[in-house]
Amino acid sequence: MSHILLFGGSFNPVHNGHLRLAVEALEQFRFDQVWMLPSGTPPHRRAYTQDPQQRLTMLHMACQCHPQLAVCDFEIGTGKTNYTVDTIHQLRGLWPQHQFSFLTGMDVVYDYSWKGFDQILAQLEHFLVASRPGYSFEKLLDKLAGTPNMERIQWLEVPLHEVSSSMIRERLSQGRSIHFWVPEAVRVYAEEQGIYRHRGPIVESV
Numbered sequence: 001m002s003h004i005l006l007f008g009g010s011f012n013p014v015h016n017g018h019l020r021l022a023v024e025a026l027e028q029f030r031f032d033q034v035w036m037l038p039s040g041t042p043p044h045r046r047a048y049t050q051d052p053q054q055r056l057t058m059l060h061m062a063c064q065c066h067p068q069l070a071v072c073d074f075e076i077g078t079g080k081t082n083y084t085v086d087t088i089h090q091l092r093g094l095w096p097q098h099q100f101s102f103l104t105g106m107d108v109v110y111d112y113s114w115k116g117f118d119q120i121l122a123q124l125e126h127f128l129v130a131s132r133p134g135y136s137f138e139k140l141l142d143k144l145a146g147t148p149n150m151e152r153i154q155w156l157e158v159p160l161h162e163v164s165s166s167m168i169r170e171r172l173s174q175g176r177s178i179h180f181w182v183p184e185a186v187r188v189y190a191e192e193q194g195i196y197r198h199r200g201p202i203v204e205s206v
């Protein structure tokens with residue numbers, strides 16, 4: 001049996017903060033692999049999300065940097081909203097020999113309500129919540145007090161890595177450098193493909 005950590009996100013695009021987080025989790029909890037799980041249409045973010053195929057390509061490039069990182073394209077190709085509770089259920093059905101845990105950032109757990117959160121916990125070994133500036137784990141536990149299987153929620157303290165996908169998108173739209181915020185192959189691909197370029201400021205004609 002392998003112990004797999006599912007790491008859900010938009011990865012729009014993937015950046016070094018995501019990758020560092022995955023590696024911290026691998027080291028601290030001794031998972032066999034992290035499966036990066038890019039969302040299709042995230043339930044909490046219906047706004048603009050980059051073409052799934054390009055997000056996927058960049059994620060594959062990023063995962064080649066570490067032997068225990070892999071991409072799970074289970075949600076991204078569906079073209080519909082996926083709920084974590086259903087995804088985990090289906091993945092467990094497909095890989096009954098694996099034990100699954102799930103990783104997400106504190107902002108995502110704290111700010112959004114999750115469909116079937118108690119059923120999510122029931123299916124997992126650990127539900128890892130990564131620290132984000134401005135959020136406290138104690139407050140999260142208060143908010144979730146009384147939820148069955150609470151002990152499966154674990155805190156993952158990660159060194160601050162000040163980068164976000166929105167920052168990368170913003171920089172690319174302005175034609176600015178993204179060196180060292182993303183793996184080099186991702187940078188080259190994003191720049192060559194002109195990804196996020198079209199989101200630049202709109203200049204009104206006079």
Ligand code: ATP
Nearest residue numbers: 008009010011017021104105108161163164165166
């Ligand atoms: P955006 O800027 O578009 O909101 P994002 O950078 O937060 O995107 P997501 O794909 O939405 O990226 O994030 C996936 C997960 O990674 C979330 O749980 C988020 O909390 C976490 N995460 C994102 N950036 C970092 C970072 N720099 N350090 C630690 N965790 C991060």
